[in-house]
Amino acid sequence: xxxxxxxxxxxxxxxxxxxxxxxxxxxxxxxxxxxxxxxxxxxxxxxxxxxxxxxxxxxxxxxxxxxxxxxxxxxxxxxxxxxxxxxxxxxxxxxxxxxxxxxxxxxxxxxxxxxxxxxxxxxxxxxxxxxxxxxxxxxxxxxxxxxxxxxxxxxxxxxxxxxxxxxxxxxxxxxxxxxxxxxxxxxxxxxxxxxxxxxxxxxxxxxxxxxxxxxxxxxxxxx
Numbered sequence: 522x523x524x525x526x527x528x529x530x531x532x533x534x535x536x537x538x539x540x541x542x543x544x545x546x547x548x549x550x551x552x553x554x555x556x557x558x559x560x561x562x563x564x565x566x567x568x569x570x571x572x573x574x575x576x577x578x579x580x581x582x583x584x585x586x587x588x589x590x591x592x593x594x595x596x597x598x599x600x601x602x603x604x605x606x607x608x609x610x611x612x613x614x615x616x617x618x619x620x621x622x623x624x625x626x627x628x629x630x631x632x633x634x635x636x637x638x639x640x641x642x643x644x645x646x647x648x649x650x651x652x653x654x655x656x657x658x659x660x661x662x663x664x665x666x667x668x669x670x671x672x673x674x675x676x677x678x679x680x681x682x683x684x685x686x687x688x689x690x691x692x693x694x695x696x697x698x699x700x701x702x703x704x705x706x707x708x709x710x711x712x713x714x715x716x717x718x719x720x721x722x723x724x725x726x727x728x729x730x731x732x733x734x735x736x737x738x739x740x741x742x743x744x
Contacts, residue, residue, distance in 0.1 A: 536661040540637055544659075547618045547667035548641055553610050556643040556652055558618075567638045567656050571595050573605075573625035578660030580631060581623055583608050585654035595628050611643055611653050620666025621659075637661050687738070689717045689731065714739065 541562055548560035571593045572580040583591045583604045591604050605612075605625070612623045636658040643653030659665070692708060702708070714730035719738060729740035 534661055537637055540659065540661060540663075540665070543667040544619065544639055544665070546670045548615065548639075550670065551614050551618055553614050553643055553653075556611075556645060558614065559642045559644055559651075561640055563638055563640050567640075567658070568631050568636070570630065571628050572631055572658060573601075573623075574627040574629055575621075575623045575625050578663040579621055579623070580636075580658040581612075581625075582656050583654075584656055585651055588650075588652050593628070601628060608653070608655065611641075611655055615641055615655060615657070618668050620668070621663070631658055635660055635662070684721070685725075686720045687717055687731070688720060689715055 545560045545562075548558050551558045570582070572582045574580050582593050585591060586604065586607050594600060615621075616623055637660075639657040639659060641655045641657065642651035643655075644650075645652055714732045717729060717731040717738065719725075719727045719729070719740075727740045729738055731738045
């Protein structure tokens with residue numbers, strides 16, 4: 522008997538789905554000096570630790586500047602002021618891209634849920650490590666005014682989560698044989714990959730086969 526790991530699904534509001542589409546498109550490809558921006562949604566929430574509170578529905582924190590890590594310390598006001606000054610160009614570009622104001626009035630942990638977390642990296646064209654990193658916490662109902670994607674943004678729109686559904690046809694048995702099954706019986710469904718279909722938004726349907734032991738899906742052909 523083959524046991525599949527139960528998939529984990531999270532219900533997503535239409536506001537969050539729209540944000541996940543427009544925010545990376547508005548940020549990716551924008552430039553700050555000789556750096557280019559790349560944005561995405563981290564797999565895990567980033568709520569721990571202090572944040573600059575810019576508005577009830579907007580917060581941010583500075584994680585990396587000039588290739589070095591930045592430690593957010595509520596007690597070190599002068600260091601936080603210097604970090605804000607150094608990050609001014611990057612923050613201004615984010616403001617222009619999303620139509621928001623990142624003017625902090627406080628430094629504190631996030632006090633409410635309903636946030637979508639965005640990681641904005643400033644990359645050197647010839648490097649693979651972020652020179653700068655700003656993390657945003659945006660309310661899914663925030664009034665954003667995302668700018669049109671800049672030229673060249675399509676090449677940077679990677680690692681954007683996409684909700685897909687995997688459909689696997691179960692074994693077919695005559696009713697009388699199915700009724701005869703008892704706990705402990707083994708149902709052999711063959712050693713080869715199992716026929717399956719991946720379905721996504723816009724009527725996307727990709728037929729193929731899945732190998733459960735390898736956790737790999739191989740399409741019959743690409744759409």
